[in-house]
Amino acid sequence: MFLRTKAIPAVIGISAFLAASLVSLASEPFDLSPEQSARPRTEKDPALIASIPQRFKFVEDGVFTVGIAPGGTPPIATYATDAATVVGADPDIAQLIADKLGRKLNLVAVAWEDWPLGLVSGKYDAVISNVGVTEERKLKYDFSSYRQGLHGFYVRNDSPITSIKEPKDIAGLRVITDAGAIQEKIILEWNRRNVEAGLKPVEIIYLDDTAASSLAIRSGRADTIFSMNSVQAYQAALTGETRSVGTVNAGWPLTTDVGVVTKKDSGIADAVTAALNETLKEGTYAKALARWSLSAEQIAQSRTNPPGLKKY
Structure with a gap:
């Protein structure tokens, strides 16, 4: 049996909506401040930095520029209480990678449908925005897995x-x-x-x-x-x-992951994968997911271009 419903039935009542709104305002479970004082940080890895091929050119010197599409609610990526700073699990992962690369993080908010063009045209070094690894996307981009879908x-x-x-x-x-x-x-x-x-x-x-x-x-x-x-x-x-x-x-009966997206054959994907694996070993990765209630989505190891979801 299949039911399609566009609204909560009247028996639940207006008061339920008001109550839900009050709960949301009064007991937000996550830190949505722009300061993000509890965000896990790590140290740069000189050997990893040296492994980046010279052909890869960052968008800006000393900066890791990441495209990200903020959603309406936590925990993946949303706006902080200042309505300008992007916070969430994906920004935390981006920060850890930037730290490992010895670079300042610059998050660039972008509409979801616009990130592919922005990446290919060189506006971002990477996209970290809950992008699932698919076999079709792997034809155009490289992936470094960082979370289970x-x-x-x-x-x-x-x-x-x-x-x-x-x-x-x-x-x-x-x-x-x-x-x-x-x-x-x-x-x-x-x-x-x-x-x-x-x-x-x-x-x-x-x-x-x-x-x-x-x-x-x-x-x-x-x-x-x-x-x-x-x-x-x-x-x-x-x-x-x-x-x-x-x-x-999401890939049931197989498995698929969410990945950091980089330009195909640009040379940065392996360094990003290595950076993620370093954070896995030291525990900062686990802390980043735990603070957003996403521990269930942890991976055991980051891989470059792992098997992706096929078309149904």
Whole structure:
């Protein structure tokens, strides 16, 4: 069964929206100050810097220029309380790479659809903006993996559901997901397998925005939501009313990562990969993800141009 809903039903009421807004203003779980005093930092690596081929020319001397597309909510990348500074997990990763390269970080806010042209035309040294590694993108760009691309199952805190790891775990459940997205394709395939196996079908509920989905879970209209793990981790940290019961890689049944994007064959990708692996070893990488509730998305090792998501 498939339900499409554009708004929270009237039974939830206007007061619920007001309450949610007040919670958001009063109990923001992350540091959104422009100063970012708790941002992990590291030291430059002379050997790594020396490994960068001379053919690679940085946009600006002494600076690592990174294109980034700030979203509306944490934790990946958003605007700080000054409405100008970009903060989040991706800016923290960018800072660690800049530190390893011995350079000042310059984050350049860009619309998502504009980063490819900006990178190719030489406006940025790299793009760090939650870009998933795909086989198609690898034809045009190099990647240095830095995070797993995960989708997460989240439930209300008092839900009897404790774990969702495979198709049979969602049989008969009311699942909220995003229409036209990778997560929908995964749910549809899981449901197909369940029906073929004689299990109860899933009731899929489509909602238009994160707030509506969160309220639907908390009000009991749905059993679980399956969406971008980063967004749901933020909602869980913000409200304290939902919890994770499982994650699925965006490349299911294979795996795919999120990567730092650099110009194809420019020569910088291996240095970026090495910088990330240094932060993995020393622990600053883990601190960067932990402060944004993204520890579940850690990788064990950064790789240059790892296997990417194929077209469905």
